[in-house]
Amino acid sequence: xxxxxxxxxxxxxxxxxxxxxxxxxxQWIWRSIRQLTVGSDxxxxxxSKLWVLHWSSPDGPDYLEIVVSSANLTLAALxxxxxxxxxxxxxxxxxxxxxxxxxxxILPSFLRELAVSAGDVQNLVxxxxxxxxxxxxxxxxxxxxxxxxxxxxxxRRTAWGAAGLAKIAPAGNGTAGAxxxxxxVGSWDAEMLRRWCGNFGGTTERLELVWIEKSHPWQRCWxxxxxxxxxxxxxxxxxxxxxxxxxxxxxxxxxxMRHRQADDRWSHAKLYHFRRGNSRRxxxxxxxxxxxxxxxxxxxxxxxxxNFELGVSVEQADWPFEHLEPFDDERDIATVADLGTRSSxxxxxxxxxxxxxxxxxxxxxxxxxxxxxxxxxxxxxDSVTRWTREDADGPLMRSISASRRCGCIMRWSTRDPAxxx
Numbered sequence: 445x446x447x448x449x450x451x452x453x454x455x456x457x458x459x460x461x462x463x464x465x466x467x468x469x470x471q472w473i474w475r476s477i478r479q480l481t482v483g484s485d486x487x488x489x490x491x492s493k494l495w496v497l498h499w500s501s502p503d504g505p506d507y508l509e510i511v512v513s514s515a516n517l518t519l520a521a522l523x524x525x526x527x528x529x530x531x532x533x534x535x536x537x538x539x540x541x542x543x544x545x546x547x548x549x550i551l552p553s554f555l556r557e558l559a560v561s562a563g564d565v566q567n568l569v570x571x572x573x574x575x576x577x578x579x580x581x582x583x584x585x586x587x588x589x590x591x592x593x594x595x596x597x598x599x600r601r602t603a604w605g606a607a608g609l610a611k612i613a614p615a616g617n618g619t620a621g622a623x624x625x626x627x628x629v630g631s632w633d634a635e636m637l638r639r640w641c642g643n644f645g646g647t648t649e650r651l652e653l654v655w656i657e658k659s660h661p662w663q664r665c666w667x668x669x670x671x672x673x674x675x676x677x678x679x680x681x682x683x684x685x686x687x688x689x690x691x692x693x694x695x696x697x698x699x700x701m702r703h704r705q706a707d708d709r710w711s712h713a714k715l716y717h718f719r720r721g722n723s724r725r726x727x728x729x730x731x732x733x734x735x736x737x738x739x740x741x742x743x744x745x746x747x748x749x750x751n752f753e754l755g756v757s758v759e760q761a762d763w764p765f766e767h768l769e770p771f772d773d774e775r776d777i778a779t780v781a782d783l784g785t786r787s788s789x790x791x792x793x794x795x796x797x798x799x800x801x802x803x804x805x806x807x808x809x810x811x812x813x814x815x816x817x818x819x820x821x822x823x824x825x826d827s828v829t830r831w832t833r834e835d836a837d838g839p840l841m842r843s844i845s846a847s848r849r850c851g852c853i854m855r856w857s858t859r860d861p862a863x864x865x
Contacts, residue, residue, distance in 0.1 A: 450478045450567050451517065452558060454490035454752075455792050482752060483793030483808055484563030488591040491737065492558075492754035493517075493730045496571050506536040508574050512586075512756045514714045514730055521712060526699060528713035530728045530756045532581050540576035547580040549611075551754075553602055554588040558752060561591070563795055563806070585612050587727060589737055589753035596745040605739035605749045606643045612757035613644040614723035621650035623684075623763060626714040629653070629668045630734025631783065634679040639741045644718055648679035653733070654765050656778050660688050662710040663778040670779045683777055684768040700764050714755075717763045726763070729755025 482488040495511035513529035515521045537544070545552055552572055559568035587608040599607040613620055622644065632640075637648050653676060656666055676683065687697045699711055716727040731737035731753040739747030771777055794807040803819065819826045 449476065450480065452480045452482065452490055452562055452568075453517075454482045454488060456483075456487070456489045457491075478567055480562035480564050480567065481793050481795070482558065482561040482591075484561055484795070484806075486561075486591070487750070487792060488561050489736070489751040490558070490561075491730050491751040492554075492588075494754050496574070498574055506577070508534040508536055508578050510534065512728060512730075512754055514712050514728075516712075524709055525712040526703075526707075526709050528715050528728050530758065532584075534578035534581070536574065536577040538577075540573055542576065544579050545572070545576040548575050549580065549586050550588050550602065550604075550608065551575065551580075551586045554586070554590065554752075554754060557590045561752070563793070583759050585757045587612060587729065587731075587755045587757060589731065589739065589749050589751055591749050591751060594739070594747045594749065599745070599747060605737075605747050605753075606640050606741065607739075607747060609644040609718075612718065612725050612727060614718050614720035614725050616721040616723050618720060619650055620644050620646040620718055620720040621652070622646055622719075623652040623654065623717040623765060624715070624733050625654040625686075625711070625765065626732045627662070627666045627710070627712055628732040628734065629672055630732065630736055631669055632672045632675050632735065634675045636735060636740065637675060637679050637681070640738060645720070646718075648676075648681050651676070651679075651681040652684055653681060654684045654686050654768060655771075656686050656688065657771070657776045658778045660686070660778060661708065662688065665710045665712075666778060667783060668777070668779050669783055670781060673774070673777060673779050677774060682770050683774070684765060685771045685776075686765070686768060697768060698764070716755075724759065724761040724763075725757050726760035727755050727757045729753065731755060 482490040493513045493515055495509070495513070497509040497511075499507040499509060509531070511529055511531045513527055515525070515527040515529065521527065552575060555568055555572055555575075556565075559565040562568070589605040589608075594602075594604050594607075598604075603611055622641070634648070637651070641648055641651055655668060656662055660666075673683070685697075686699075696705060714729050714731055714733075716729065718725045718727070731751070736750040737753045739749040741747055791807045794805070796803060796805045798804075805817075805819075817827070
């Protein structure tokens with residue numbers, strides 16, 4: 445199993461991190477998994493949830509299993525939360541073709557950008573080659589976000605973030621509408637809401653947010669800032685009440701058809717339902733309803749995106765919240781005063797590689813504080829205290845020889861232009 449599993453994550457998070465003790469009995473498995481972290485070329489949050497599994501048998505055809513969901517790779521996500529997911533099992537041809545690869549829309553470009561940010565293209569290339577051996581299912585469209593500032597010209601070529609909503613807008617005439625359920629809503633003002641809706645031909649008056657009341661059991665996990673609630677209401681959007689009372693089935697709205705009254709898991713699903721006339725599209729995604737996920741649009745139409753996100757849109761008329769009604773009193777809506785600061789760590793990206801002779805350690809840091817390092821090889825320890833810089837804007841770097849058997853290169857990046865090497 446060694447090096448046959450690749451996991452891409454990040455040290456920064458959009459949502460509050462749920463404590464997950466995990467199971468120490470399985471900690472050994474991580475020694476066989478290639479762990480990559482985004483952020484090698486700048487600040488990034490890896491918030492997408494994509495599973496790509498290659499199944500092969502000596503006696504049968506190969507298959508590619510793809511799952512796009514809202515579930516993190518944690519015990520809490522898989523056991524303690526309700527999630528939304530799309531899954532496909534794709535038969536694979538024995539040979540690749542660019543024509544097959546092109547059927548996947550924006551997905552190959554997303555994987556390439558993810559690999560670049562992780563600083564390790566080699567370990568994600570095999571997944572691109574697998575996509576080139578199979579065809580995307582019909583009536584399926586991927587929507588993706590990639591961190592960075594994307595000009596209008598770039599978005600015309602590759603529709604990242606909210607620009608990609610135009611690709612999945614329901615066909616037909618008239619104004620489109622959207623219904624959203626997501627446990628985390630970012631800070632929005634009325635103008636940003638209007639621009640977001642404009643990407644799929646909608647208006648804020650036809651925007652619906654499925655939300656909970658203050659007494660709801662999920663109120664500690666679902667976050668809606670007070671300023672965003674005011675912006676939504678002022679813009680004419682509707683806040684639909686999702687009731688839940690474990691002691692009273694009549695006051696509870698099922699989250700889905702199989703939602704049992706005794707089920708105490710809270711919903712982590714992110715679902716967007718777009719409608720125009722009789723046309724409907726459902727988006728299953730990792731993206732919360734936030735500008736970090738979808739992008740902040742400026743006056744020139746450029747988008748600034750903070751997160752990697754991935755979703756898949758399918759034709760689906762069913763929406764489990766069609767029956768919900770707006771809140772009678774906005775004071776009953778569960779809100780928070782603010783969202784606080786986004787979580788981060790001192791080292792936002794790091795990588796260690798070994799070529800048989802030299803250990804190379806690289807990292808990007810979020811603070812210009814002084815840094816020291818140590819390399820331990822067997823019983824020997826070497827300290828790193830002096831740093832150099834390759835160029836004026838480049839990272840600080842230090843190279844040492846730990847022993848005749850082992851060397852180390854450590855890299856330190858800073859945003860402080862006044863930092864001295």
